[in-house]
Amino acid sequence: MKNILIALGFCAVLSGCETIAVTALGIGASTGVSHTLTGISYRTFTEPMPRVKGASLKALQRMQIKVASTDKIEHGTSITAKTADRDISIELEAISPNTTRIRVRASSGLFSDSATATEIIMQTERYL
Numbered sequence: 001m002k003n004i005l006i007a008l009g010f011c012a013v014l015s016g017c018e019t020i021a022v023t024a025l026g027i028g029a030s031t032g033v034s035h036t037l038t039g040i041s042y043r044t045f046t047e048p049m050p051r052v053k054g055a056s057l058k059a060l061q062r063m064q065i066k067v068a069s070t071d072k073i074e075h076g077t078s079i080t081a082k083t084a085d086r087d088i089s090i091e092l093e094a095i096s097p098n099t100t101r102i103r104v105r106a107s108s109g110l111f112s113d114s115a116t117a118t119e120i121i122m123q124t125e126r127y128l
């Protein structure tokens with residue numbers, strides 16, 4: 001009997017978390033953007049890497065985020081951008097000739113800003 005009461009108590013406490021988890025899952029599924037625990041947002045597009053790179057640069061321009069550098073990396077390109085209080089890192093990886101994975105990390109000091117990272121991916125999709 002005591003174990004049942006403890007289990008019911010845990011269910012009552014955890015039931016509020018289920019609503020948050022379901023909401024977060026719905027938001028992530030609707031945007032098609034995934035997140036890691038480190039604040040990196042990523043998505044795979046069925047587009048060649050040069051096209052995704054061009055769309056990413058247009059998205060940054062539209063958002064008035066200044067590109068600091070563009071470098072070649074193994075299997076792709078790295079774009080570094082800055083705002084007054086954010087450092088943004090974008091990695092484009094060619095998975096195949098027609099498939100590109102984009103990973104975006106926006107950070108302010110020690111804190112990640114997944115909302116900005118997600119918006120960059122959504123704006124990139126807009127230009128594709």
